Amino acid sequence: MIALPRPSFRSLAVWQRNLRVWRKMLLPSILGHFGEPLLYLLAFGYGFGRLVGDLGQLSYVAFLASGIICSSALFTASFEAMYSAFTRMANQQTWNAMLNAPLVVDDIVLGEVLWAATKGLMSAMAILLVATAMGLVADWRALWALPVVALSGFTFAACAMVVTAFARNYDFFLYYFTLILTPMLLTGGVFFPREQFPEWLQGLTYVLPLPHAVDLIRPLLTGGSLHQPWLNLAVVVGYGLAGLISATALIRRRMIC
Amino acid sequence: MRVEQPSAAAPLVVAHGLCKRYGEQWVVDGVDLEVRQGEFFGLLGPNGAGKTTILRMLLGLTPPDGGELQVLGEPIPARAREARTRIGVVPQFDSLDPDFTVRENLVTYASYFGLRGKDLAPRIAELLALANLEGREDTPIAALSGGMKRRLTLVRALVNEPRLVVLDEPTTGLDPQARHHIWQRLRELRDTGTTLIMTTHYMEEAERLCDRLAIIDAGRVLASASPRTLIQAHIEPHVIELLDAPGRAAGEVLAARGAGVRAYRAGDLLLLYTATPGALLEELDAAGHRYLHRPANLEDVFLKLTGHELRD
Ligand SMILES: Nc1ncnc2c1ncn2[C@@H]1O[C@H](COP(=O)(O)OP(=O)(O)OP(=O)(O)O)[C@@H](O)[C@H]1O
Ligand SMILES: [Mg+2]
Numbered sequence: 001m002i003a004l005p006r007p008s009f010r011s012l013a014v015w016q017r018n019l020r021v022w023r024k025m026l027l028p029s030i031l032g033h034f035g036e037p038l039l040y041l042l043a044f045g046y047g048f049g050r051l052v053g054d055l056g057q058l059s060y061v062a063f064l065a066s067g068i069i070c071s072s073a074l075f076t077a078s079f080e081a082m083y084s085a086f087t088r089m090a091n092q093q094t095w096n097a098m099l100n101a102p103l104v105v106d107d108i109v110l111g112e113v114l115w116a117a118t119k120g121l122m123s124a125m126a127i128l129l130v131a132t133a134m135g136l137v138a139d140w141r142a143l144w145a146l147p148v149v150a151l152s153g154f155t156f157a158a159c160a161m162v163v164t165a166f167a168r169n170y171d172f173f174l175y176y177f178t179l180i181l182t183p184m185l186l187t188g189g190v191f192f193p194r195e196q197f198p199e200w201l202q203g204l205t206y207v208l209p210l211p212h213a214v215d216l217i218r219p220l221l222t223g224g225s226l227h228q229p230w231l232n233l234a235v236v237v238g239y240g241l242a243g244l245i246s247a248t249a250l251i252r253r254r255m256i257c
Numbered sequence: 258m259r260v261e262q263p264s265a266a267a268p269l270v271v272a273h274g275l276c277k278r279y280g281e282q283w284v285v286d287g288v289d290l291e292v293r294q295g296e297f298f299g300l301l302g303p304n305g306a307g308k309t310t311i312l313r314m315l316l317g318l319t320p321p322d323g324g325e326l327q328v329l330g331e332p333i334p335a336r337a338r339e340a341r342t343r344i345g346v347v348p349q350f351d352s353l354d355p356d357f358t359v360r361e362n363l364v365t366y367a368s369y370f371g372l373r374g375k376d377l378a379p380r381i382a383e384l385l386a387l388a389n390l391e392g393r394e395d396t397p398i399a400a401l402s403g404g405m406k407r408r409l410t411l412v413r414a415l416v417n418e419p420r421l422v423v424l425d426e427p428t429t430g431l432d433p434q435a436r437h438h439i440w441q442r443l444r445e446l447r448d449t450g451t452t453l454i455m456t457t458h459y460m461e462e463a464e465r466l467c468d469r470l471a472i473i474d475a476g477r478v479l480a481s482a483s484p485r486t487l488i489q490a491h492i493e494p495h496v497i498e499l500l501d502a503p504g505r506a507a508g509e510v511l512a513a514r515g516a517g518v519r520a521y522r523a524g525d526l527l528l529l530y531t532a533t534p535g536a537l538l539e540e541l542d543a544a545g546h547r548y549l550h551r552p553a554n555l556e557d558v559f560l561k562l563t564g565h566e567l568r569d
Pocket of ligand 1: 257279284302303304305306307308309310311349
């Protein structure tokens, strides 16, 4: 039985510390958020979209834009919770300094996950802006996607933080990318509808959080209807909580020894 | 040196039978400590003695495998977070934030204590002055010298106006000038009533600064008292170091005669301990041997108690 996390409001100091660093590098950070996903959207959306044609009522570019908003939140949050958090934990002694102040591991883990989720949200918002400007967003309901993106970012960050808890060096993260993130990305309905896969594979990959995030976020952006919103939410929240609880327990064991 | 004063106030740190085991090794093995209000307390011991582990236990960062611990009236580790709001920490290894400048480091560290807003700016100016880092507010950490980093780390530990400051080898690796700066700041802190606990390898440092200290080796406290008391209680007041081979041979002969002379071999040195050095010195002078005559110090105490030199 592991002890549940008992974070305090001091988590916000961790979040704010990271925001302070981010603000110092505002321009490259923002460029990074817009740059790559935008290229994907243009290249695949228009290049590939011509070949694919429309998906039902939906143009392929609009389908793809809503998918890339999800995958961008996924990758941005995961990166931050792995590479950046690991740097602060193991190389820069940032967490050790925090632990000398009245912060505990629970605060740090929650603060880092919240920060990674924030970065995920920022990257998704950048694409949402572009997609809106390109006329790919249906209506004002799209704003409802933002809290869902933030929640999904939290979940992806919390799961990545579990990996960070085990990491001894940066190479370790490649396992997670290769074994979990990439398969989840390719089967999650980001680039093409999951229905293209055989049913057994659809079922198998539906236990992962990304397809549920996509199922929630895409209809909100493209004006479609939600099919199983409560199931989708439950899976996303479930992974988020499980990730946070295990990451906290593991990092406690690693740092308080 | 200050005279020890009996203090009526409850001690700030009380440890009974503290133990910590890593694998099969007991790195802290039944340590009892009591640090009183306003005291400058030293933990003196060689590499691997368990100094850092003891400090980490005081901060609630290493859960003990046995024993009881109270710091600032709080049970540790149960209420370590509450205790740490009133503690300042200078860790053994640099933990300044390389993503920030000097000032940003102080502001950010203050935010971990919930300190922000208008009152903070004057406090930070004060700390920058204390560290002699005025004019370097906007310097990135990577551009600071070792001495500057240590000074900044010291004032960073004071941002919350702590009642207790814990320092893990605050001057290791510093040049004499930087060391004196830190010593001066530590004495000032002590004079304003702050309680300090410091670990060190340096006898001289411990002897100069500490009101009381514990000599530890292999996780045990071998002796604990004021530096002067330790020296008086354990060691003859005069030490003669014989520095070359003929001198060592002569020293062995003198010691073998008994007569209040104790010999100790430490590497290529022979140490003679005695309360009455007069006759010995005359004989050594007559034979023209090279030697060093000095008062006994903590290193001698350490040597006697542990049977090995401090710096290993
Ligand atoms: N997390 C750990 N896991 C395993 N062994 C440890 C751990 N931390 C410390 N040790 C061991 O415990 C012993 C005491 O270490 P500690 O760091 O407390 O010594 P120290 O007196 O501070 O030494 P130094 O003067 O080198 O800083 C050492 O043998 C060290 O290798
Ligand atoms: Mg140490």
